[in-house]
Amino acid sequence: MALIFLCFFCFIAVSSGAVSNRIGINYGHLGSNLPSPAQSIQLLQNMSIGRVKLYDADHETLNLLSGKDIEVAITVANDEISGIAANQHLADQWVYEHVLAHYPGTKIRFVLVGNEVFTSINTPEDMQLARDVLPAIRRIKNTIKAQGIRNIKIGTPLAMDMMETTFPPSNGSFKPEIRELMVPLLRYLNGTRSYFFVDVYPYVTWFESQVWNQTAINLGFALLRTGNENYTDPQSGLVYTNLLDQMLDSVVYAMTKLGYDDVLLAISETGWPHEGESGANRENAAEYNNNLIRKLAAVPSIGTPARPGEVIPTFIYALYDENQKYGPNTERHWGLINPDGSPVYEVNITAGIPHMRD
Template identity: 80%
Template sequence: MIFAFAFFHMQNHKFTKMALLFLTFLCLITSSRAAILNRIGINYGRLGNNLPSPAKSIELLQSMNAGRVKLYDADHEILHLLSGKNIEVAITVANDEISAIASNQHLADQWVYEHVLAHYPSTKIRFVLVGNEVLSSTNTVQDMQIAKDLVPAMRRIKNTIKSQGIRNIKVGTPLAMDMMGTTFPPSNGSFKPEMRELMIPLLKYLNGTRSFFFVDVYPYFAWAESRANNQTGIDLGFALLRSGNMTYTDPQSGLVYTDLLDQMLDSVVYAMAKLGYDDVMLAIAETGWPHEGDSDEFGANKENAAEYNNNLIKKMSATPSNGTPARPGAVIPTFIFSMYDENQKYGPATERHWGLMNPDGSAVYAVNITGKVNPSD
């Protein structure tokens, strides 16, 4: 009996030790996965006539320790240059390709073969974004047709990817905050009534494929608009994600907000829930702060841009994830806009001054993409 007890105790000790080792291993995997998911991405736009070559640009992305890059196309040279690099990639189907792909599976197959399979898996393509802010332009018959064709095109692209046995590429589409009818307070968030018939099939698709709802979200614009309409408007520190600056309590949900970005994101969360989809994951396709603007574009300067982006990186790269008040702990993949100033864009000066890097490869202002005190840690 004593021998049996001793044997059982020894075996139990071994089991406990193995269980602890397994749990430690599991925690390491979970922590590592969270770290990968929380790596900050950068939008690489190329509407400029003074930009570095693609080869130099990829070198700069690596030197900045960017975890992801988002392309506004699926350029073969850039995708080839990203081969073998530890950078996850988002590629984009052009808006004018959507309707043709939606109506023809062969064209969807062709697009995936040419732009995904030709480079995957050596190039870490993780997102295929169908269109860019498609629902922001629905005034013409053609624009409305593209909007209606959006989900069918996404479905065809996904079908081709899935047929190749690929499970780690998500298909989504970036939408702008102009889809929202109400954003304040966050619990009152709702989409514009005319968006409902387009939004429901999109949310159904994203929910069914466990993909992300990609949103272009800019606290700068919300702050600037509030300042123009009301001199006391939204507090600048609140818009810049300044910790300990101030708080706002949503009167309906009771949730406490410490920055404007969380308010804007949660307004989308509540809007989705009102249509019956309360657990579709969020991703930030674009966000940032302009470092220069016209004389009447207040707040567009390097100091504010540096503060916003560094606070954003610290917030979104935290492990474990911060999430938002409505979704604490949720991982929100985030892409900063943008890598360079793009001097061929039209509109006010802010349109051309969102860049992190100058054409010569130097930093416009100090920013630490890793969010760590020492990037080498």
């Protein structure tokens, strides 16, 4: 089997940079038995991965990525946001240390400010952090722009729990308590042609539909199984063949209701667990990720029913299982690669990967 679809190498030019439909992957470190950064970067190359998303801006990893044909997303930690939001000098320092020290040798293309910051806004401190995201984005963007860099996009990954309603997609709306935050964020992303990054997990939605004993979502629909079933949105008339498109378009409609109907969309995390609760097994994980790659790496781009033909940059979660993560057992079993470098299961970007050697 080929290591990767040939279309992963196709690029679609936009503005001063290029938006590619090469599949990316999330590379986290919350495991006690993970390969070294050097081994991990070699694996990414062997897999012909187009992008990698880091949950930090680790210098060793960024140095190892120098000269590699891999686009990189780096992350400003949540606990750094408020300081950067309040102080341009701190923003300058962060950019000089984590971006300029490695760019352009390392193909940094995205700076993500925080991770799922809008998920918890139950305390005044949480709400203040959420309010600080956009000022921090602005300051980092100002520093990068002042250096004459035009091909790095700035954004923040948000989880689907930002949504009040997702079904049918045309009813999509953000939770009332975050709308005041969402409007200026969308205005800024639209004005800078940056991406609205969303962590979207059909597995979680499918699993919850079983647990809550409501009208259960069809498993094949959640797995993006072709020809499985169709759903027609009664208001838009758009026809949906999978749950991922429904979830993404609910975000599109939510943005539209706030006056922003053309903000670019990107998937910062998606995937399927291979062990844990109901439906989490290797067969389903392989099917979901293979179907995901087939859909989002297609040329010409497929997009979604509400955004036909749009390229949606996508990062699969995750490179490795991470046994130090909290939560249910499923939380620790999303990886594509074992600690020895062999595939957990075969998916188009892992086929033929040999065992790691020291």
